[in-house]
Structure formats: C-alpha cells, structure tokens
Amino acid sequence: MPNPHPPSEGTKPAPAGRPQREFGLHRLRSLSLRRTLLLVLLPGMLLVMGLEIVVSWRTALAAANAAYDRSLLGAIKAMDANISTASGGLSVELPYRMLEFFELTANGRVFYRVASGDGLVEIGNADLPGAPRPLVNGQPQFSDALYYGEPIRLGSYARALAQPLSSGSNSRQVVIQIGETLESRQDFTRQLVTEAVARDLLLLLAGLALLVLAVNWSLRPLQRLRQEVLQRDPQDLTPLDAHHIAQDVQPLVEAINHHVMRYREAMQARRSFIDDASHQLRTPLTTLSTQVSFALREPDAALMKQALVAIKLQVDDTVRQTNQMLALARADTLEWHMEPCDLITLAQAVTRAAWPDARSRHIDLGFEPLGNAPAEVSAHAGLLKEALTNLLHNALHHTPPGSKVTVQAGIERPDLPALSPAQAVLRVIDNGPGMTSAELARAGERFYRGSTQSSGSGLGLAIAKAIVQRxxxxxxxxxxxxxxxxxxxxxxxxxxxxKP
Structure with missing residues (x-):
C-alpha cells in the first residue's frame, strides 16, 4: 500500500542504525568514570590476553618442534654413522638400543627408512612418505606427514656417497628418514600452553586489580572536590583551590572558578543596582508623594495646576534617572555581540535628535566628522548611542544659554603609528563653566555631581565610562x-x- 504522506523533497530519512548508536553512546557517556574506564579497558585487556594465548601457543609449538627436531636430527646422525657401503651395497648396523632410547624419549613409536637417492635400495619402513621438497646434501628437512592415517613428525637427511652403489643402483646419494608419532610433542605443547594461559590469567587479574586501584586513586581528588563543593555555604563564592588537583582536572576547576567569578560579578552588579535604586528613588518618590498630597489639599485651581506641573517635572526626572540606572546595569552585565558600526552616521543621528532640546535652550549644537575617511568599526551600536546621548544631554543641560556644543566622531590616526594605534573616537566639546581639577579627578564616579550641576543623577558620565570600557x-x-x-x-x- 503506498504511503499517503510521502516525504517532502530535500529531506532524507535517518539511517536505521543511527538512533541505536546514539542511544548507546549516550548511555556510555552517562556512566561514571570508573565504569566507563572498566568497560573500555576490560575488553581491550581480554583481547590482548587472547592474542597472547595465540602467540604463546605458536611459540610453544615452535619450541617443542625445535627441541624434538634436534633430538630427531641426533637420531638421524647416529643412524648415518652406522651406514656402510664398503661391499658396494647399502647396509645399516642398526643401533637398537639407540632406537629404544629414542622411542622412550619421544614417548611414542619411531619409524625409519634408509634408501639410495633413486629409491631402488631401501632398508626399514619403505612406505614412509618422502620429503616434501627436494633434499640437498647435508641439509636436514623436517615436516609433518601422515603414516597410515596417523600424524607423524618426519626428519629427512641426504648425503653424498664416496662411490656409487653397485647392487641394483648407481646412485651416489643415501637418504635417511626417521619419523615419530606426536604424543610427546602434543603433551609438551599442551603443558606449555596451559602454563602460558595460567600466567596470562594471573597477569589479567593483577592488571584488573591495579586498574581498579589506579582508577579509584585517580578519582579521589574529584571526590574531595565534590565534598568541598557540597560542604560550601551557598553564599561562599570564593574560587576553588586547584593546586592539589590533577592536571587533567584543573581545566574543569578553572572553568568552575570562572563561572563562579562571573556569577559573583552578576550578584554584585545586581546588589549594587538594588542599592543604587533604593538610594536614588527614595527621595523622588517621597517628593512625589508630598506634592500629590499638596495638590489634593489645594482648593485653588491655579495652585493645583502649578503642583501638577511640578509633579510632571519630578516624574520626568525620576523616569530619566530610572532609565539611566537600567542603562548602567545593562552596560555592566549585558552579553553582547559586536557588529559593524559607522561612528559618523551614529553621531549624526544622535546630534540630530538633540537639536530640538538645544534650540529650546538657545544653544548652538553642531557636528564635525574627524577626517574624510569612513569611520566603520566593530562595536555595539545601541550602547554607543546610549553613551553619546548621555554625554550630549549633560553638555546641553549644564551649559548656559548662548553656549556652543560640538559633537565629533571618527577615527584618529597618530603621526607615529608604531608608538600608538589608531583609535575610534566619540567626543563632545562645550564652552560652559567646565569643572575644577578636583571635580575632573572624580568625574565618572556613580552619582557624583559637580558644583555646577544643580540637577541630575550623576550617572551620565558613569554610563558612558562603563560602555567604553566594555x-x-x-x-x-x-x-x-x-x-x-x-x-x-x-x-x-x-x-x-x-578591540572588543
């Protein structure tokens, strides 16, 4: 049956196995460090142990073959020493005691064959299988073979004769082969492998024990850190001591300390804002309450209107003061992103918006760009506008009528760029009463007002300073x-x- 809701174009169905894999990785990441390390390292150790067993088995087999092949070569040499060709034929004075001893050593049955190089003359077990590769005189060969369906280890050796045989063969080579069953070799190999597996199991258990101890010992600083954090007072925002923490964990502690410092700064900013608001708004609100009470008691309409006008002025001043405190808090704590900003365009807009206020106060307000080049910088346009607006408001409200106020904006490039870099500039110049040296030293402090300021909250310069410092x-x-x-x-x- 066709799907009534086919997938839209541009979409791809997710692979069937991806959710399961993501779920498995999420489950693994959600485990404790101890369990994660054990789950990751234990299969690796088991794999290494399995490889070690394979290598041990191959090493034991090679060692057993090397040892028994040397014994087999000794038997071949002993038999070679008892071969005689003096009569023109091939004869062997078989050392039976030596074969019996070799059978006891091999812990199984032994077969032998002595033949001419062409195989026409043979002594012993003539049906022994031949060497898998052509024999070279003086170089023994060892191989695995089957003799009547039973696996054997076969040693083959050839040497040259001083004179060719004359009895039915003209070969100048004699071949000696001795084969033995594998019972002793297999028992020896099995014993070596068993010992190797037992050794590897002991090493695995010891490694696991050391791993658990090492993990527990390595995680103890984290446990102490956890206890220290849990036992702290909620108001304690001092940084954590990272001197006794492992180097791998120190970045985590530093990140926690950084977060604690940011939280402490945010708390201090909030506390400062609450203190400032309670301090600055208490008097205006008290004044408003008094003025409202006076207006309510005043029967004369003209006097009541005067009281309402005074209330309106007080409300406007309180609103501006509140907005300034909010702007100051925002400048201190706002998380912002820089963006391209044209300082000249921004300053022109702020100056144009202040022209009505300047005309009402009979103040000559003008604008001068610094240089002819564009003044585009990376900044927060909204906060810069707030800062320049406060500077311009101070200049307009604290200079007498007939004064002159000039706004400048742009980029100032020094004559010696190597000594000082180019700077972005926003400037307000007035020819008002100015400030004394003592007042200049304190200018920019919160709620500080100079001797010529009869009104205002003393926050304009503080707001501008906080913004430019950001x-x-x-x-x-x-x-x-x-x-x-x-x-x-x-x-x-x-x-x-x-710079940000």
Missing amino acids: HGGDLSLQTTDAASPAPGLTVTLHWPLG
Whole structure:
C-alpha cells in the first residue's frame, strides 16, 4: 500500500542504525568514570590476553618442534654413522638400543627408512612418505606427514656417497628418514600452553586489580572536590583551590572558578543596582508623594495646576534617572555581540535628535566628522548611542544659554603609528563653566555631581565610562580653554580599533 504522506523533497530519512548508536553512546557517556574506564579497558585487556594465548601457543609449538627436531636430527646422525657401503651395497648396523632410547624419549613409536637417492635400495619402513621438497646434501628437512592415517613428525637427511652403489643402483646419494608419532610433542605443547594461559590469567587479574586501584586513586581528588563543593555555604563564592588537583582536572576547576567569578560579578552588579535604586528613588518618590498630597489639599485651581506641573517635572526626572540606572546595569552585565558600526552616521543621528532640546535652550549644537575617511568599526551600536546621548544631554543641560556644543566622531590616526594605534573616537566639546581639577579627578564616579550641576543623577558620565570600557577603551575629560572665563569641557570616548 503506498504511503499517503510521502516525504517532502530535500529531506532524507535517518539511517536505521543511527538512533541505536546514539542511544548507546549516550548511555556510555552517562556512566561514571570508573565504569566507563572498566568497560573500555576490560575488553581491550581480554583481547590482548587472547592474542597472547595465540602467540604463546605458536611459540610453544615452535619450541617443542625445535627441541624434538634436534633430538630427531641426533637420531638421524647416529643412524648415518652406522651406514656402510664398503661391499658396494647399502647396509645399516642398526643401533637398537639407540632406537629404544629414542622411542622412550619421544614417548611414542619411531619409524625409519634408509634408501639410495633413486629409491631402488631401501632398508626399514619403505612406505614412509618422502620429503616434501627436494633434499640437498647435508641439509636436514623436517615436516609433518601422515603414516597410515596417523600424524607423524618426519626428519629427512641426504648425503653424498664416496662411490656409487653397485647392487641394483648407481646412485651416489643415501637418504635417511626417521619419523615419530606426536604424543610427546602434543603433551609438551599442551603443558606449555596451559602454563602460558595460567600466567596470562594471573597477569589479567593483577592488571584488573591495579586498574581498579589506579582508577579509584585517580578519582579521589574529584571526590574531595565534590565534598568541598557540597560542604560550601551557598553564599561562599570564593574560587576553588586547584593546586592539589590533577592536571587533567584543573581545566574543569578553572572553568568552575570562572563561572563562579562571573556569577559573583552578576550578584554584585545586581546588589549594587538594588542599592543604587533604593538610594536614588527614595527621595523622588517621597517628593512625589508630598506634592500629590499638596495638590489634593489645594482648593485653588491655579495652585493645583502649578503642583501638577511640578509633579510632571519630578516624574520626568525620576523616569530619566530610572532609565539611566537600567542603562548602567545593562552596560555592566549585558552579553553582547559586536557588529559593524559607522561612528559618523551614529553621531549624526544622535546630534540630530538633540537639536530640538538645544534650540529650546538657545544653544548652538553642531557636528564635525574627524577626517574624510569612513569611520566603520566593530562595536555595539545601541550602547554607543546610549553613551553619546548621555554625554550630549549633560553638555546641553549644564551649559548656559548662548553656549556652543560640538559633537565629533571618527577615527584618529597618530603621526607615529608604531608608538600608538589608531583609535575610534566619540567626543563632545562645550564652552560652559567646565569643572575644577578636583571635580575632573572624580568625574565618572556613580552619582557624583559637580558644583555646577544643580540637577541630575550623576550617572551620565558613569554610563558612558562603563560602555567604553566594555569596548576596551576609556573616558577622558579635559578643560577646553583654561584661560577663558568660560573654560568649557571636552569629554572623549576612545578605544583602539580591533578591540572588543
């Protein structure tokens, strides 16, 4: 039956085995480190032990063959020493005691064959199988063979004769073969393999015991770290001591300490904001309450209107002060992303938005770009706009009517770039009353107001300073013209290009 809901174009069904594999990996990652190490290392150790058994079996078989082949070669040499061709024929003075002793050593039956190189003259077990490869005089061959369906180990040896045989053969070569059954070899090999397996099992058990001890000992610092964290007071935000922690775990402890420091900074910022808000809003709210009570008691409509106007001004001031405190908190704690920003375009927009306020105060407000090149930088445009708006608001509200305020923006490039880098700049210049040296030293502190400031919260410079510091720069203030009766003030936000 066809599928009534075929898959849409561009989609691929997931492989059938992928969910199971992902589930298995998730289960493995969710286990404890101890179990994970054991699950990973134990199969590896079992595999190594299996390979060790195979290697031990092959080594034991080679050792047994080498030992028994040397014994077999000794029997061949002994038989070769008893071969006689003096009569022109082939004769062997068979050393029966030697064969009996060899049979006892081999722990099985022994077969022999002495023949001419062409096989026309043979003595002993004539039906023994021949050597698998052509014999070379003086070089013995050892091979596995079957003799009447029974596996044997066969040694073959050939040597040259001083003169050819004359009795039915003209060969100048004699071949000696001795075969033995494999009971003794197999018993010896089985014993070696059994001992090797027992040894490997003991090594495996010892390795597992050492592995468990090593894992437990290695994880003890983590257990101590866990106990230290659990026993801490919830208000304790001091960094963890990483000196006695293993090097592999120190990055984790450093990451935890980094997170703790960020959390502590966030808590301090929140506590500072709450303290500042409670301190700064208590007086305006009390004043508002008093003014509302006065307006409610006042029967005269004209006086009531005056009270309402005063209330409106107080509300506007409180709203601005609240917005400034929120902006300051946002500048301290906001997680932001840098983006391309044209400083000249941004400063022009802020200046244009302030023209109505400047005209109402009879202040000449202008804008000057710094240089002719574009001033595109990587920054947070929203916060820079907030900083420049606060600087411009301070300049407009703390200079007398008829003053002049100028906004500058752009990139300042020094005459010697090797000594100092190019800097992004936002600047506000006025010819108002300025500030004294003592006031310049404290400018930028939260809630600090100079002697010429009759109103305001003292947060404008603090907000601008916090924002430019987040960009990697700083706020600087200087007197515009100290010799003038109206010295004025120049406030500059500057930060190196390419820095956050």
